[in-house]
Amino acid sequence: MAGKIYIIGIGPGDEKNRTLRMLEAIKESDVIIAYTTYADLIKDLTDGKEVITARMKEELYRAKMAIKKALEGHTVALVSSGDPQVYGMAPPTLEMMCANNVNVDFEIIPGVTAxxxxxxxxxxxxxxxxxxxxxxxxxxxxxxxxxxxxxxxxxxxxxxxxxxxxxxxxxxxxxxxxxxxxxxxxxxxxxxxxxxxxxxxxxxxxxxxxxxxxxxxxxxxxxxxxxxxxxxxxxxxxxxxxxxxxxxxxxxx
Amino acid sequence: MAGKIYIIGIGPGDEKNRTLRMLEAIKESDVIIAYTTYADLIKDLTDGKEVITARMKEELYRAKMAIKKALEGHTVALVSSGDPQVYGMAPPTLEMMCANNVNVDFEIIPGVTAxxxxxxxxxxxxxxxxxxxxxxxxxxxxxxxxxxxxxxxxxxxxxxxxxxxxxxxxxxxxxxxxxxxxxxxxxxxxxxxxxxxxxxxxxxxxxxxxxxxxxxxxxxxxxxxxxxxxxxxxxxxxxxxxxxxxxxxxxxx
Structure with a gap:
């Protein structure tokens, strides 16, 4: 079965400025990929899920893992703070799919940017x-x-x-x-x-x-x-x- | 008792891109003030509340009503689409309070801007x-x-x-x-x-x-x-x- 990537903005980092769509997408995902700090900010939501963390400057690694996990059939939440396209994970992920001619179903979930x-x-x-x-x-x-x-x-x-x-x-x-x-x-x-x-x-x-x-x-x-x-x-x-x-x-x- | 104004961004207009804080603030409010279209977009949330609608170009009227209702002790939700400061109701409301030396407790609740x-x-x-x-x-x-x-x-x-x-x-x-x-x-x-x-x-x-x-x-x-x-x-x-x-x-x- 084909997987999917949710490219998610979690907002500023508190619980109240999250959107309902963001919560729904995390719930639906079985793999969570995030920079370590952001993984901490959503740890109330990720119980029982596979969580892949990575340090700063490892954007390409996170994009690659998201695509590979989705190709294996997983539903992946790729997490950024704020909005995912404003200096977040949306552009490297879309660029990587494009450069490698890989087509994975994805959805960008906007958030309150910083x-x-x-x-x-x-x-x-x-x-x-x-x-x-x-x-x-x-x-x-x-x-x-x-x-x-x-x-x-x-x-x-x-x-x-x-x-x-x-x-x-x-x-x-x-x-x-x-x-x-x-x-x-x-x-x-x-x-x-x-x-x-x-x-x-x-x-x-x-x-x-x-x-x-x-x-x-x-x-x-x-x-x-x-x-x-x-x-x-x-x-x-x-x-x-x-x-x-x-x-x-x-x-x- | 002193009232309060929540200056709220409802996001793009659907239910899922709302934030939890926005939902909470609407719930807490007894008066809702909105441009007619935005009042429609949140009508699932406003049952039993006083809803004051106004047409476009009536920003000053809406700001005034929000301040007056808050001064009467009401908790007021002043609603904009997207984020309330991006071409929304935050600036006229703050300007009106400042110009008239009126101090009402307020909170800006950000949203996903258009x-x-x-x-x-x-x-x-x-x-x-x-x-x-x-x-x-x-x-x-x-x-x-x-x-x-x-x-x-x-x-x-x-x-x-x-x-x-x-x-x-x-x-x-x-x-x-x-x-x-x-x-x-x-x-x-x-x-x-x-x-x-x-x-x-x-x-x-x-x-x-x-x-x-x-x-x-x-x-x-x-x-x-x-x-x-x-x-x-x-x-x-x-x-x-x-x-x-x-x-x-x-x-x-």
Missing amino acids: ALAAAARLGSPLSMDFAVISLSDLLVPAEEILHRVRKAAEGDFVIALYNPINKPLLLKAMEIIAEYRKGETPVGIVKGAYRENEEVIVTTLSEWKKYLDKINMVTMMIIGNSRSYICNGKIITPRGYTSRYDYVNAFNS | ALAAAARLGSPLSMDFAVISLSDLLVPAEEILHRVRKAAEGDFVIALYNPINKPLLLKAMEIIAEYRKGETPVGIVKGAYRENEEVIVTTLSEWKKYLDKINMVTMMIIGNSRSYICNGKIITPRGYTSRYDYVNAFNS
Whole structure:
């Protein structure tokens, strides 16, 4: 019997931000393949199943195991945090199937990606056009990443930075953004959104470096656009040009 | 007793892509405020509750009602599709509270945003840095939107276009993108992702106009970057510079 691969996003990592479809697909699977940390985050769901864990940078191994197990007839859950296509396991798995002319039935199960999870803790920073950029230069040259940071800054996009762990590259990226935005531009730093020991910091482009020690593998950074502001400790990016007057007027009418 | 506002994302609209937290918050609420279509999408959850619906363009009315009901002591669910900050109800509500110096307890509950839902149906197009742009020019000038489209194209971002219903503006945006990308660049068009009568179209930058009639209020468009390709009818955006050889080699090792 032909197997199947569910390429699953588990969301930020807590139980409540999981989707029903994600839970259903894990239940249906007899083989679970995940990076070690993510396997821990779903261990309440994997009792009695074969769990194959692998360390970081072993994406190709995990993709291969998923395909081979499915070819043997298993139903496989290949697990990423957040959403599986946003720097997750969907692209290497689809690329591997394509490169090897292997056709296995698969379904991508979307999830709440890290930028949206972090943003929810910060207020509403992602409420105008935004750019999602990974600062990991393992697979993409640093110059290409910084080029994109510059274009996002030029376009006045709100910017969500994944994988800001490479601090020299992060400092360069933030310097580029600071060429285009004022010092009071809001910056949100969220460490481990919705996980134990979550930390949420609302700061600014001129002050953010004070929190450099908060930045690790599970940190997301969000930089507001030219109209973002901080109110009652939350970052708000206005949706458009609705004025303060309009809001006062609408509320009192 | 002080009330509370849950600013909720219901995901793409089907039951399975809801999160557990979203279900819990609706259950806890006694007042539900939603655009009419979204109220219909969750009517299995709202029995016995006060449901306040409003048409499009009545965002300020919905924000006001949510705040007033919470001030009266109600627990209010203010509902958006997808994620509530991505062109949803989070920013007007937070702006209205801030402009009127009203402090009501609130929680933003993230959801699977439309770009990720559509992308999951298309394969894995959003697997490198991407830009999210709304083509609605109700609150943002068209020139500003097109400026951002150009910067996203210059930065080789994968581009997700929300609200492509304004066809003259859509045509201009796609012309700008075509200045930077080849005719065979993959284009995904998803109408009503995960809803009844969902339509998923994989086409290219030179062919997409054939499907102009598929574009309405619930359509999402995703345009690949310079390295995106179509394989077995799915759009794949490689995560980085891993070669076809690496994939063949890893699979057979």
